[in-house]
Amino acid sequence: MRGEAFYRNLFRLMNEHFIGLKFLAVVWEQDQALTRFANSRIHQNVAERKASLSVLATRGNKIALATSNDLTVPGLKALKEKLETMLEFATPLDYEFSLPEVSVGYPVENVAESLKKVFAEQRASVFDRMLKIAPNDVQLFGYVSDNVTENVIMSSNGTFLYQSFGGVSFNVVAMCDSASGYASGVAKSYEELSVDEKVERAVRFAKMSKNPVEIDPGSYTVILGPEAVSDLFMYFGWLCTNGYTHELKISPSAKYLGTKIGPSELNVYDDPTHPLQLPFVYDLCGKKREKMAIIENGVFKNVLYAHGAALRFNKKPTGHTFSLDDLDNSVPVNLVVDAANTPVEEILSNTKSGIYVNRFHYMNIVDPQEAIFTGMTRDGTFLIENGQLTKAVKNMRFNVKFFEFTQNIEAISKEIETVASEYFPQIAPYMKVQQFNFTSKTA
Amino acid sequence: MQEKLEKLLNFLVSKGARYADVRYEEHARQELFVENGVLKSFTHSVDVGTGVRVLYENGWGFAATDERGDSALERTALKALEIAIASNKRANKEVKLAPEPVHRAAFKSWVMKDPFLISDNEKIELLKSATLKMKENPRVVRATGSMSFRKIDKLFLNTEGSVIYQEIYVTGAGIEADALGEAGFQRRSYPASFGGDHATRGWEFIEEMKLLDHAPKVAEEAAMLVDAPEIEPGEYDVIISGNQLALQIHESCGHPSELDRVMGSELSFAGGSFLTLDKLGKLKYGSEHVNITADATIAGGLGSFGFDDEGVEAQKSYIVQNGLFVGYLMDRQTAAELGLRSNGAARADSWSHPPIIRMTNINLLPGNCTLEELIAGIDYGFLLDTNKSWSIDDLRLNFQFATEIAYEIKGGKLTGKIFKNPVYYDITPNFWNKCDGIANESYWHVWGVPNCGKGQPMQVMHVGHGTSPARFRRVKVGVRR
Numbered sequence: 001m002r003g004e005a006f007y008r009n010l011f012r013l014m015n016e017h018f019i020g021l022k023f024l025a026v027v028w029e030q031d032q033a034l035t036r037f038a039n040s041r042i043h044q045n046v047a048e049r050k051a052s053l054s055v056l057a058t059r060g061n062k063i064a065l066a067t068s069n070d071l072t073v074p075g076l077k078a079l080k081e082k083l084e085t086m087l088e089f090a091t092p093l094d095y096e097f098s099l100p101e102v103s104v105g106y107p108v109e110n111v112a113e114s115l116k117k118v119f120a121e122q123r124a125s126v127f128d129r130m131l132k133i134a135p136n137d138v139q140l141f142g143y144v145s146d147n148v149t150e151n152v153i154m155s156s157n158g159t160f161l162y163q164s165f166g167g168v169s170f171n172v173v174a175m176c177d178s179a180s181g182y183a184s185g186v187a188k189s190y191e192e193l194s195v196d197e198k199v200e201r202a203v204r205f206a207k208m209s210k211n212p213v214e215i216d217p218g219s220y221t222v223i224l225g226p227e228a229v230s231d232l233f234m235y236f237g238w239l240c241t242n243g244y245t246h247e248l249k250i251s252p253s254a255k256y257l258g259t260k261i262g263p264s265e266l267n268v269y270d271d272p273t274h275p276l277q278l279p280f281v282y283d284l285c286g287k288k289r290e291k292m293a294i295i296e297n298g299v300f301k302n303v304l305y306a307h308g309a310a311l312r313f314n315k316k317p318t319g320h321t322f323s324l325d326d327l328d329n330s331v332p333v334n335l336v337v338d339a340a341n342t343p344v345e346e347i348l349s350n351t352k353s354g355i356y357v358n359r360f361h362y363m364n365i366v367d368p369q370e371a372i373f374t375g376m377t378r379d380g381t382f383l384i385e386n387g388q389l390t391k392a393v394k395n396m397r398f399n400v401k402f403f404e405f406t407q408n409i410e411a412i413s414k415e416i417e418t419v420a421s422e423y424f425p426q427i428a429p430y431m432k433v434q435q436f437n438f439t440s441k442t443a
Numbered sequence: 444m445q446e447k448l449e450k451l452l453n454f455l456v457s458k459g460a461r462y463a464d465v466r467y468e469e470h471a472r473q474e475l476f477v478e479n480g481v482l483k484s485f486t487h488s489v490d491v492g493t494g495v496r497v498l499y500e501n502g503w504g505f506a507a508t509d510e511r512g513d514s515a516l517e518r519t520a521l522k523a524l525e526i527a528i529a530s531n532k533r534a535n536k537e538v539k540l541a542p543e544p545v546h547r548a549a550f551k552s553w554v555m556k557d558p559f560l561i562s563d564n565e566k567i568e569l570l571k572s573a574t575l576k577m578k579e580n581p582r583v584v585r586a587t588g589s590m591s592f593r594k595i596d597k598l599f600l601n602t603e604g605s606v607i608y609q610e611i612y613v614t615g616a617g618i619e620a621d622a623l624g625e626a627g628f629q630r631r632s633y634p635a636s637f638g639g640d641h642a643t644r645g646w647e648f649i650e651e652m653k654l655l656d657h658a659p660k661v662a663e664e665a666a667m668l669v670d671a672p673e674i675e676p677g678e679y680d681v682i683i684s685g686n687q688l689a690l691q692i693h694e695s696c697g698h699p700s701e702l703d704r705v706m707g708s709e710l711s712f713a714g715g716s717f718l719t720l721d722k723l724g725k726l727k728y729g730s731e732h733v734n735i736t737a738d739a740t741i742a743g744g745l746g747s748f749g750f751d752d753e754g755v756e757a758q759k760s761y762i763v764q765n766g767l768f769v770g771y772l773m774d775r776q777t778a779a780e781l782g783l784r785s786n787g788a789a790r791a792d793s794w795s796h797p798p799i800i801r802m803t804n805i806n807l808l809p810g811n812c813t814l815e816e817l818i819a820g821i822d823y824g825f826l827l828d829t830n831k832s833w834s835i836d837d838l839r840l841n842f843q844f845a846t847e848i849a850y851e852i853k854g855g856k857l858t859g860k861i862f863k864n865p866v867y868y869d870i871t872p873n874f875w876n877k878c879d880g881i882a883n884e885s886y887w888h889v890w891g892v893p894n895c896g897k898g899q900p901m902q903v904m905h906v907g908h909g910t911s912p913a914r915f916r917r918v919k920v921g922v923r924r
Contacts, residue, residue, distance in 0.1 A: 038711070045527070065486040086487060089563035090563075093481060128533070248623075325474065364833055367845070369627040
C-alpha cells in the first residue's frame with residue numbers, strides 16, 4: 001500500500017500538470033495473491049502488484065479517457081498530451097455533460113492490519129488446514145486468495161477521496177471419485193475466515209453425492225443453497241437493475257419495476273454498510289454509496305443510475321458509476337439478498353418431496369426481455385424425500401423466467417452466508433421455490 | 444531491457460531456481476464506442492509490466508509488477524522465488540517440462556495498415572455513419588458500433604536461453620441494433636455479437652467488414668424480429684452459421700481439449716472435461732465429416748502468434764481427425780506427462796498473469812459442398828445465426844445455445860420467414876455425430892473471440908475459430924417453459 005499521502009501528492013502533481021483541462025481521475029492500485037490447488041496439491045501460486053491511473057477529460061461537451069500505469073511526472077505529461085489530442089477528434093455528446101459535483105469525505109481504510117503483510121506461506125497454511133480436514137479418499141481443488149486495493153478519486157473541481165479495502169476468499173471442490181461438493185467463503189482477514197465448517201460441508205456433500213440417480217426433466221420444488229440463490233440474483237442485478245436500459249425500455253424492468261414480484265419476505269439491497277460485505281464506500285464519481293433497496297417487501301422498487309445516465313435522463317445518480325469508460329450502465333456491487341425468519345432445517349423438514357441444489361454452473365441469459373436464465377446444477381444436488389436429503393441426483397439444466405421464479409418463492413431462510421461469487425462477494429439465504437423448471441439432464 | 448532480464452534470470456538461478464522465465468510486455472489499446480451517431484466512449488490505455496515465473500525444485504511461483512526499476516524487478520523475482528518455495532514444500536509430484544528448442548527469434552502480426560496510424564476521425568466517422576444508418580429504421584432505439592485496437596510488444600526470456608520478441612496487433616469491430624415494439628425488444632448484430640469480429644490484423648480487416656453496407660439489413664432484421672414468432676419446440680435439421688459455430692467449437696471442443704482441465708487444474712472454477720485420457724485415440728467425437736485443428740500459424744487468426752508464453756513455437760495439430768478424438772491443447776508441463784512436445788498453447792493475457800493452457804485457433808476444417816447444397820438437403824428446418832447466449836456443464840457435455848435469429852428452411856429452400864429467440868441444446872458427442880455436411884472453403888472464415896475467460900485470477904484471452912456453415916440432423920430446438 002502506498003497510502004493516502006502518496007496519492008495526495010499525485011493529486012497535487014495532477015493539478016499542476018493538467019492545468020486547462022477539466023478532469024475526473026481514478027487510481028486503482030492492487031496487491032493480489034492467489035494460491036491454487038488441484039488433486040490436493042498446489043499447482044499455481046501467484047502474486048501481482050499493479051496500479052493504473054485513468055483520467056476522463058472533458059471540453060466542449062466532449063469526453064475522452066486515457067489510462068496508464070506510469071504514475072511518474074513524465075507519465076502524467078504523456079497522459080495529458082494524449083487527452084488533448086483525443087479531445088480534438090472527439091465529438092460532442094448528445095446531452096449536457098458535466099463532471100460530478102465536488103465530493104468531500106474522510107479517507108476510508110478497510111484493510112485489516114494482518115493483511116498488509118501476508119506471505120505465500122500463510123496462504124499455503126490455509127490449504128494445509130483444508131487437507132487436514134479432508135479424509136484420504138477425498139481430493140481437494142480450489143484457491144485461497146488475498147488482496148489489498150487502494151482506490152482514489154480526484155477531479156479538477158477539487159474532489160479527493162481515498163478508500164482502501166482488503167479481503168480474503170477461498171473456494172473448495174471436494175471430490176470423492178467422481179462425486180463432488182463445493183463451498184466458498186469471504187472475509188476481511190484470514191483470522192475471520194471460516195474455513196473448517198465450509199470444507200467439512202464440501203466433503204460431506206461429496207460423500208453424499210456418490211451413485212447419483214437420474215430424474216426426468218420437469219417442474220420441481222427446490223431448495224436452493226446460498227451459492228445458487230446468489231447466482232440467480234447476480235444475473236437479475238446485471239440485467240434488470242440498470243437505469244440506462246430501463247429508460248430505453250430495453251430492460252425487463254420496463255415491465256416489472258414497481259410491481260410486486262414476490263413474497264413480502266423478499267428483500268434485496270445494494271448495501272455497502274452490511275457487516276458481512278466488503279464495502280465499496282464511494283463510487284468512481286465520488287458519490288457516497290448508501291444502502292439502497294432494489295426489491296423491498298416483494299416489490300421491485302428501484303433501478304440504479306450511473307453518472308451519465310442520471311445526467312441524460314435527469315435522475316439522481318445512485319452511486320453506481322463503476323467504470324469511467326461507460327458512464328451510463330450500472331450494476332449493484334454489494335448485493336445482499338436478505339434473510340427472513342424460517343430456519344433452513346424447518347424449511348427442509350417441511351418439504352415432502354423436492355430437489356436440493358447447492359450450486360449452479362455457467363449461468364447465462366437466454367432471453368434478455370423476459371429475464372430467462374439458464375444454467376446447470378453442480379457439486380451437490382440431492383433428492384428431498386419426507387424432509388430429508390436422500391439420494392444424489394445427476395446434474396440437470398434449468399431454464400427459468402426470473403420473475404416467475406420470484407413469484408414461486410415459498411420460504412426464505414433466516415440463515416445467510418457470504419459467498420465468493422464470480423465478480424463480487426454476495427450475501428444470500430436459502431430459498432424454497434415451487435415449480436423450478438429443469439429442461440434437460442446431463443449425459 | 445533484455446540485458447536487465449538476463450541478469451534477473453541469472454540471479455534466480457544463483458538462488459536455486461531450477462527453471463525461470465520472464466516476460467516484459469507493453470500493451471497499447473484504443474477503444475471507441477458510438478451510440479446513435481454519438482461518440483460515447485473514446486479510450487486509450489497503456490499498460491506496461493514484467494512477470495517472473497520460477498520453478499524451484501517441484502514448486503511453481505509467479506510474481507508480477509508494473510514498477511520499472513532494477514530493485515523492483517529484483518524484489519519481484521525474489522517474491523516469485525518465495526512463492527515457489529512455499530509451493531515446493533507441499534509438492535508431492537515431480538514437475539517435468541517437455542523439451543523445446545532454444546529460440547532466438549522475432550515475430551510480427553500480419554498487418555498491412557497499422558490501425559494506430561489511421562486517424563481517429565476516420566474511425567469515429569465510420570462508426571457514426573453506420574449507427575446513423577441503422578437508426579434510420581424507426582423501430583431501432585439504440586444503434587451501437589465499436590472498434591478496438593491493441594498492440595502488444597512482448598520480450599520473453601528463459602533460463603534455457605530463449606530470447607523471443609513479438610509484436611502482436613489485434614483489431615476488431617462490430618455493430619448492433621436494438622429494436623423496440625409492442626411485442627418487446629430484439630437485437631441484431633454484425634458481423635458477430637458481443638463486439639463483432641477480431642483478428643491479428645490491421646485496419647484493412649475493418650475495411651473488409653463493410654460495416655456501412657451491412658447496417659441497413661442489421662436494423663431491418665432487428666425490427667422484424669420484434670414481431671417474429673418463436674419456433675415450436677421439437678427436433679429439427681439445422682444449419683449453424685459460421686459465427687455461431689465458432690462459439691459451439693469454442694465451448695464444446697476447445698475448452699474440453701485443454702489438458703489442464705482434463706487433469707483437474709480448473710475443476711474448482713470452470714470445471715473438468717469429458718475428454719479424459721482414456722478417450723484419446725478412441726472416442727468417436729463426431730461424424731467422419733468433423734476435422735478440428737488447433738492452428739496458431741494461420742495468418743491473421745485471432746489465436747495466432749509466433750511463440751506461446753513458454754517460448755514454444757506456434758504449431759498446427761489435430762484435435763479431432765475424421766471424427767476421432769486424437770489430441771489435446773498442451774503446455775510444457777502437461778505435454779511432458781504424455782511424453783509429448785507441447786503444441787504451444789500456453790498463453791497469458793497480460794504481463795501480470797502466468798501462462799495457462801489457452802485455445803489458439805480451433806478450427807472446423809471446411810467440407811466440400813456449397814451452402815445452397817446444405818440447405819437443399821433439408822425438408823423442414825432452420826438456419827441459426829449469430830450467438831445470443833451460451834451455457835455448458837462443467838464437463839462440457841450438456842450445452843444450450845441461443846441465437847439472434849432463425850431463418851426457416853422448407854423443401855430445401857429458405858422461405859424468407861424468420862423466428863426470434865431460437866434455442867438449441869444437446870450433448871456434445873451426440874451433436875457432433877449428427878453433422879452430415881460442412882460448407883466448403885469459400886465460406887470459411889476465422890472468427891475472433893476476444894473474451895475467453897479462464898483461470899483464477901481470471902484471464903481474458905483472444906482466440907480464433909475457423910468455420911464454414913455446417914448441417915446437423917435432428918437437433919432439439921426450443922425449450923418448453
